[in-house]
Amino acid sequence: MDYNNHNTTLRTNKHLNFEKRFYLEKRIVLGDSITAISRALGRSRTTIYTELKRGTVI
Structure with a gap:
């Protein structure tokens, strides 16, 4: 059985x-x-909203 919809690749550029x-x-x-x-x-x-919420940008 082959799975075509796998999402095991690494996510890059998660943050700025x-x-x-x-x-x-x-x-x-x-x-x-x-x-x-x-x-x-x-x-x-x-x-952008996530970065502001994280507090990395003042």
Whole structure:
């Protein structure tokens, strides 16, 4: 029996690196929207919200 729908591959890019966190912090201080920041970084809005909730960005 073969399983075609397996999800055992490793997830990469789960969080932002230091440079992107710094960029995110600067844009938040300037008052930019989460949507605009996520488009600029090429990440989903959920990732940005998660980083803010984690407290890695002030």
